[in-house]
Amino acid sequence: MTKEQVIVTAAQMRDIEGRIFAAGMPVAALMEKVAGLISDSFARRRQRLQAIIPQGQRVGILVGPGHNGGDALVVARELHFRGYQVWIYQPFPKLKELTSQHFQYAQSLGIPCFQELDKLPNCDFLIDGLFGFGLEREITDTFAAAINYFNDWNKPIFSIDLPSGLHTDTGEVLGTAIRATHTFCLGLWKQGLLQEQALEYIGQAELIDFDIPLADIHAVLGEVPKIKRITKTTVIQTLPLPRSPITHKYKAGHLLLICGSKRYAGGAILTGLGARASGIGMLSIAVPESIKPLLVSHLPEALIIGCPETETGAISNLELPEKTDLSSFTAIACGPGLTKDATPIVEQVINSEVPLILDADALNIVAQLGTISTLQKRQTTTVLTPHTGEFHRLFPDINYTDRVKAVQTAASQTGAVVLLKGARTAISNPQGVVWINSESTPALARGGSGDVLTGLMGGLLAQVVNKQVNIEDVVATAAWWHSQAGILAAAERTELGVDAFTLTQYLMRVLLDI
């Protein structure tokens, strides 16, 4: 486990912090260290912003009553000595002791301090140290008004630990919250920063590592924490790289994709292209007979299985080649573009004993058949990849405001690994081990990008399923890879330039970078 993978709640962070202090680290020394690191990072970022804000020397520091405010005051002092024009806004009648001492010292240095909004001078940046992980109740009255006022300034805001007003664990807005352009998360990632509802407030998030001993993290979270961020480390451990020099095509997985209909032919192509990018040894794609020529022209390396079709152009029954049955495949991915008319096909694959990914229409069909009763029958690996709408159809009784809890419940009820898609995709296995994909791009919010993910994941699963890997690690690796391709593509082509086909062309580039 690396520190970049760790995710903590406020209570866990407090316990970890408590152990450090109990071991002898003085609170004031830790605050100095943290604030020094923040000041360095702020100065580096400000330099990068200089092209946009040429003068950029005037900094307003927002100070709260607790140690988040203390951090901010040390940053104020540091920036003052580095030649910035600093002022402080501190409206609270009572401060924690250490914070109060730093406030007194800042005043003695002649840094202007204000309690009222209408007296504040102009500035180029704001640093937000109003509340950190100590915020547990709604912000109201003067303090809420102040936050809204600063948001309206439209200046870059750098938040210390998390944007003031966000709940540390759920990411929900407690009354109102600072809309930061940048967040310096201190020590370990707070769970709230990885929740979708917090995203509009965080801006760019950066972890400030202040050398928390791993032993303290393990003591509080256990040797293997349950909820983690997906990072390159997991991905490198999971990818089927390097390949064995003596492998052959049948050893590198045989994936069966079941997808597409006359109406949704493109979905089948995108799923196939996603699978192609995974490096799969053998790829078979079952589609309705009438779209077979189209698939052949896009994926000449794949075995396209043309199946009999319904009047509506959906697959009516799986007609596999001679001497082949479902057990001939190492994995099956089923769903994109199928339409609901393919119900018998979905029932058939669910009854097989092959590792199975269900997506899109296959999920809607499962919901109609009865999610839990249908999936509990399965003896082998099942992966479900719903977006929020599909999730709701599958699990109408699960509240998904806390997406982490929702995905854990869904996985435990069905015995499947569940991936809940979104801006911050969350993945859980039935035992509640969760991965959160914390780097992505809204460029992916386009029809067809989920089909690419299903193909990619199917291809990975088929290659590694018989090796000693956790299925949730494979699913997480596919999600990470897919998002990184989106990020890379958006960097070169803007957030509007990443259609699903283009996305498939960037998948391989991600691997070159690792």
Ligand SMILES: NC(=O)C1=CN([C@@H]2O[C@H](COP(=O)(O)OP(=O)(O)OC[C@H]3O[C@@H](n4cnc5c(N)ncnc54)[C@H](OP(=O)(O)O)[C@@H]3O)[C@@H](O)[C@H]2O)[C@@H](O)CC1
């Ligand atoms: N973890 C670490 O290792 C390190 C942590 N560090 C820093 O400490 C921060 C945590 O500090 P913290 O515990 O003092 O809490 P913080 O978030 O500053 O604010 C709580 C204060 O706000 C008040 N308050 C609460 N709600 C309110 C409301 N709605 N409206 C008005 N007031 C409200 C509450 O007062 P009370 O509840 O008593 O009224 C309390 O005084 C952390 O985020 C990080 O920046 C670093 O310095 C070093 C390394």
Ligand SMILES: Nc1ncnc2c1ncn2[C@@H]1O[C@H](COP(=O)(O)OP(=O)(O)O)[C@@H](O)[C@H]1O
């Ligand atoms: N705002 C966003 N930020 C990051 N990723 C997103 C965002 N919106 C959607 N995505 C990703 O894009 C993909 C969309 O999948 P899905 O909704 O199944 O699309 P489709 O069914 O059209 O292929 C998912 O992987 C999802 O996580």
Ligand SMILES: [K+]
């Ligand atoms: K803050």
